[in-house]
Amino acid sequence: MAAAERPRRGQWSAGRIARVATMLFVATIIIFPIVGFIAMAFRDNANVQAGTDGFLGLGGVSWDNVVYSWSQVNGFGPGEGGLFTRWMMNSLFVGIGGAVLAVLAAIPAGYAMARLRFRFRRAVLFVTLVTMVIPNTVLVIPIFLEVNAVDAVGELWPVLVIMGFFPFGAYLSYIHFMTTMPIELVEAARIDGLGELAIFFQVATPISKQAIALVAFFSFVANWTNFFLPLALLSSNQQNKTISIGLQELIGASPLFNPTVAAGLDVKLYMPQLALATSISMIPLLVLFICAQRYLMRGQTVGAVKG
Amino acid sequence: MNSKMITLPKDTEVKPRRRPQAPAGRRSSSLHGREARGAWILMSPYMVLLLVAGVIPIAYAFVIAFQTPPTPLNPEVSFGGLESFTTVVTDYRFLDTFANIFSVLVVWLPIMLVGIIGLALLIHASPGRFGSSMRFIYYIPGALAGVANFVLWVYLLNPAQSPIQGFWHALGFTTIKAVLVSPSNLPMILTAMLLFQGLGTWILVVNGGLNNIPDEVLEAAEIDGANAWHLAWHIKLPMIRAWIGYAALMNLAYGFQLFLEPYLLDQVASNALPDQWTPTQLGYAFAFSNYNFPAAAAMSIILLIITLGIGLLVVFRSGLFGKEEH
Numbered sequence: 001m002a003a004a005e006r007p008r009r010g011q012w013s014a015g016r017i018a019r020v021a022t023m024l025f026v027a028t029i030i031i032f033p034i035v036g037f038i039a040m041a042f043r044d045n046a047n048v049q050a051g052t053d054g055f056l057g058l059g060g061v062s063w064d065n066v067v068y069s070w071s072q073v074n075g076f077g078p079g080e081g082g083l084f085t086r087w088m089m090n091s092l093f094v095g096i097g098g099a100v101l102a103v104l105a106a107i108p109a110g111y112a113m114a115r116l117r118f119r120f121r122r123a124v125l126f127v128t129l130v131t132m133v134i135p136n137t138v139l140v141i142p143i144f145l146e147v148n149a150v151d152a153v154g155e156l157w158p159v160l161v162i163m164g165f166f167p168f169g170a171y172l173s174y175i176h177f178m179t180t181m182p183i184e185l186v187e188a189a190r191i192d193g194l195g196e197l198a199i200f201f202q203v204a205t206p207i208s209k210q211a212i213a214l215v216a217f218f219s220f221v222a223n224w225t226n227f228f229l230p231l232a233l234l235s236s237n238q239q240n241k242t243i244s245i246g247l248q249e250l251i252g253a254s255p256l257f258n259p260t261v262a263a264g265l266d267v268k269l270y271m272p273q274l275a276l277a278t279s280i281s282m283i284p285l286l287v288l289f290i291c292a293q294r295y296l297m298r299g300q301t302v303g304a305v306k307g
Numbered sequence: 308m309n310s311k312m313i314t315l316p317k318d319t320e321v322k323p324r325r326r327p328q329a330p331a332g333r334r335s336s337s338l339h340g341r342e343a344r345g346a347w348i349l350m351s352p353y354m355v356l357l358l359v360a361g362v363i364p365i366a367y368a369f370v371i372a373f374q375t376p377p378t379p380l381n382p383e384v385s386f387g388g389l390e391s392f393t394t395v396v397t398d399y400r401f402l403d404t405f406a407n408i409f410s411v412l413v414v415w416l417p418i419m420l421v422g423i424i425g426l427a428l429l430i431h432a433s434p435g436r437f438g439s440s441m442r443f444i445y446y447i448p449g450a451l452a453g454v455a456n457f458v459l460w461v462y463l464l465n466p467a468q469s470p471i472q473g474f475w476h477a478l479g480f481t482t483i484k485a486v487l488v489s490p491s492n493l494p495m496i497l498t499a500m501l502l503f504q505g506l507g508t509w510i511l512v513v514n515g516g517l518n519n520i521p522d523e524v525l526e527a528a529e530i531d532g533a534n535a536w537h538l539a540w541h542i543k544l545p546m547i548r549a550w551i552g553y554a555a556l557m558n559l560a561y562g563f564q565l566f567l568e569p570y571l572l573d574q575v576a577s578n579a580l581p582d583q584w585t586p587t588q589l590g591y592a593f594a595f596s597n598y599n600f601p602a603a604a605a606m607s608i609i610l611l612i613i614t615l616g617i618g619l620l621v622v623f624r625s626g627l628f629g630k631e632e633h
Contacts, residue, residue, distance in 0.1 A: 015536065023437075105355075112347075130618050142368035142604065165361065232594075245454075248454060257574065258577070
């Protein structure tokens with residue numbers, strides 16, 4: 001009966017037109033600036049300032065412009081420049097290192113919280129949930145004071161370690177084992193004589209590919225885009241900046257916003273160069289997103305993204 | 308169903324194991340000990356990180372907050388009681404920073420929530436490729452988080468080259484500095500930036516909640532003659548109320564820690580904006596401009612208490628934790 005009514009709803013009623021039009025309108029608002037911004041990375045500054053290049057600047061895109069802009073972005077820094085590449089490497093180091101640490105810590109912790117009995121289990125779960133929903137910037141200044149106390153401000157390793165604490169990952173892993181690994185499986189493994197650690201490594205780990213992928217993905221994205229933590233811990237050391245605070249330095253060196261600083265530089269960072277640097281800085285996220293999409297779409301866990 | 312948040316485990320919970328059942332009764336206490344020991348070994352890397360990145364910094368912030376700041380005349384720190392809290396609360400910028408946050412929240416939060424709910428409902432009413440591709444497009448700006456999103460906004464906000472140049476010129480602005488320093492603009496600009504980068508992610512979250520509504524419920528309503536509008540307003544909306552509350556509180560907590568956007572906007576406005584516009588910026592200034600670590604620690608504790616309060620509401624009211632209560 002309901003099925004028989006469906007085709008009628010498939011027609012272009014006023015409500016349906018309004019719904020599709022609204023959704024397309026919002027999509028347009030989102031896509032236009034992004035297209036214009038990416039086009040900006042392929043444009044020439046003289047044309048940008050003259051406002052030629054046509055609709056969204058798409059008329060003025062060329063690879064030569066990218067080559068020139070890259071020479072400017074890559075030329076930034078003392079001597080021969082190269083700071084941009086160095087910052088990308090730093091970000092890869094703390095981003096990947098932090099994600100590996102997050103996986104190594106979160107997967108066993110989530111398993112233990114989901115499937116093992118121990119005193120304070122609920123307390124640990126509670127602390128995990130609370131730290132997960134608190135915005136992580138709140139803790140940055142206390143973390144700075146701690147790192148300062150051990151005299152490691154400006155070093156990359158404390159950033160990596162702090163990024164390794166990823167309570168959302170522990171929660172994802174907890175949910176994963178709650179939903180995919182029945183307690184009977186653990187009991188059966190015990191009867192077979194396996195120890196608790198062996199059960200985790202031989203029974204639980206092989207079925208946690210999905211959880212590992214999700215924890216690694218969300219943690220890497222959070223690390224890559226993290227701004228406040230590297231700002232507090234790494235600003236004092238130009239060589240050890242990550243790309244997020246490096247981009248901030250590029251903005252600060254642009255003649256558009258800071259003519260006095262820019263006047264002392266060999267390179268000129270106008271909007272095309274800033275757009276190119278930003279676009280390049282997003283490539284690792286894009287690659288990861290494409291690789292992880294299979295896992296992201298499968299689990300409904302994607303709904304639990306921290307805001 | 309609707310009161311359970313996000314991806315709560317179905318029914319495999321600890322409850323039965325708490326009762327002395329036959330299988331549990333057979334287990335000796337040494338077995339329990341072994342289980343607990345195994346659990347703590349598996350938990351240990353996570354616990355170490357929790358200590359290093361959570362517990363110790365917070366505890367240390369409390370220690371620092373109760374000290375006096377070292378001064379050139381008196382480089383030794385000593386116990387200062389609540390002095391640093393007084394310094395923070397009586398700072399002439401303290402109340403302003405919260406007023407600024409509220410000026411953003413009152414505009415941004417309502418639009419954000421209406422946008423999230425409206426678009427999530429529209430996507431849910433559009434099955435198939437169209438709905439899922441729209442959902443994907445809405446998510447893209449969320450992936451451009453942080454500084455990348457900011458540079459994109461510099462491109463939009465600069466009347467010299469913006470694709471919405473005509474709009475800025477119509478309002479009489481010719482430089483990005485003029486756009487930003489016009490007093491009533493900043494909350495609007497921050498609202499637009501936060502909407503752009505936050506909407507998509509939260510649409511995914513709420514859409515997840517809508518997907519949890521059993522098909523039978525919707526089909527039954529359709530048989531009863533409900534149209535798409537009735538379904539959305541009378542069936543779907545009440546069933547995702549918990550998710551809406553979750554989104555509201557999480558975004559509220561997010562609003563309190565705003566830093567990146569006002570901090571960087573100040574930079575592109577040639578420092579023409581107030582340097583300490585939000586509470587987090589004020590805390591940052593205490594630490595990095597004044598080198599008054601006790602005051603910075605006190606400010607962090609104040610913000611921590613506010614966001615912790617909101618966080619506890621989320622955890623207890625959303626059902627994130629409630630599933631385990633018995």
